[in-house]
Amino acid sequence: MSEGTYFPVAKTADIEQGKCKAYQVEGHDVLIAQTKTGDFYAVENLCSHADATLEGGRIRGNHIMCPLHGARFSLVDGSFGPPAWAPIKTYQLRVEGDEIQVLITGPVEKKNRGAMGMF
């Protein structure tokens, strides 16, 4: 059920420590973040509060703060703080050499959602 495929997304040098970048991976909006201690994480690039993208949010420890209203999400498990009311999806990630790969599970489908969402 949880089988999937690791897709190459970025090079480790593409993302500075303490920063994050958004990517499209097989139709998924994925945000890759590197903590200040050098760990990489992949989460859904969409805040559960009001559907803002999380790209540009501040990284604090293993958390990211939504740039719009400041909800705090764990990069590890997607758990959240107010004003968000739901967790965000996390993706398994691995680093092979200098390549960051993200595990996409389930049927791969192109959502083709525009940058502004569905509205």
Ligand code: FES
């Ligand atoms: S949209 Fe992210 S906290 Fe409001």
